[in-house]
Amino acid sequence: MAALPAEKTGQDQRFDVNLSILFTELPLLERPAAAAAAGFTAVELWWPWPENPTPPQADLDALKKALDDAGTQLVGLNFYAGRLPGPDRGALSVPGAESERFRANVEVATAFAASVGCGALNALYGNRVEGVDPAAQDELALENLTLAARAADRIGAVLLIETLNGPESPDYPLLSAPAGIEVVDRVNAATGLGNAKFLLDLYHLSMNGEDLGRVITDHADRTGHVQIADNPGRGAPGTGSLPLEQLLGALTKAGYDGWVGLEYKPGDRPSAESFEWLPAASRAAR
Structure with a gap:
């Protein structure tokens, strides 16, 4: 797998590694x-305790120490969503106990x-249930x-809304960029905060x-985070057929200057x- 040219990667993007x-x-x-x-100096995580939205403080402290000792900045964190990858794709729209677990997680995750x-x-x-x-x-x-969104705003953070894909997550209702953007707009209208963003x-x-x-052209201005993997296979860039070098360049041209998360399988x-x-x-982030 050939390396992408150094002059076309990293100078305009900030890359982080998804440790989940x-x-x-x-x-x-x-x-x-x-x-x-x-x-790498920056990382992101799905909720690290998929069975527990409110883990013991000792577990949270241990993860913070591991991040601090490594000198890595956590730039993205999922709220509790059940076990990923797998059938539990989100909890916040599932009535009953799952919704309550999500709500209990909000303060823990934002803290x-x-x-x-x-x-x-x-x-x-x-x-969908x-x-x-x-x-x-x-x-x-x-x-x-x-x-x-209000909890995130209290710590100066953005709330990300992500679309998934139909073949792997057929019961997930947000399966297109317009569907994700529509939810972003509804949340911002409800809160008046403007801190809901699209995860592209x-x-x-x-x-x-x-x-x-x-x-990218239509939605870069409302994008708060980007994640990449090649297709097919969800492998590293160069293992599939997506023109990721071109797409990263398009993001820069469209004005996106945020993090690009490496969310692929190593093989x-x-x-x-x-x-x-x-x-x-x-x-390394600069």
Whole structure:
């Protein structure tokens, strides 16, 4: 797999590593140091305790220490959403106990984000539930997203709204960029804060067959975070057919200057060997 040209990567993008899909061959608390050893200074995470929205403070403190000791900045954190990847794609629009678990997590997640200086919190919308009126789920989702947006605003963070892809998450209702943007707009209208942003995931959008150049042109101004993986396979850039170098350039041209999260599978090798496409000088945030 050929490396992308150094002059076309890293100079206009800030890359971070998702430690919930990369370095998972290691225990959670060892992953920040492994990312740092690979040259990265920024990381992101899905909610690290998928079975527990309110883990013991000792667990939170241990993760903070691991991040601090490695010198890695946490730049993105998911709210509780159940087990990922898997069938539990979000809790905030699922009535009953799951919604309550999401609400209980909001203060825990935002407090942890504040303690490590994390400025972006991602709330997965939640799958459709058989036997529940979709309109009722949407009403509950807006209520919980409003709660999350206000909590994020109190720590100076943005709330991210993410679309997934139909082949892998057929019960997830946000399966296009316009669907995600519509929710962003509804949350901002409900709160008046303007801190809800779109999470533009090039892999998921490509799996849905969207025109990625058009998505970037139309929505870069409301994008708060970007994630990349190649397609097919959700592997590292260069393992599939997506023109990621071109798309990263389009993001820069459209004015996006935020983080680009590496949310891909390393394949049948250690995660540290999956970054040859990105020059070492482009991995540390400047």
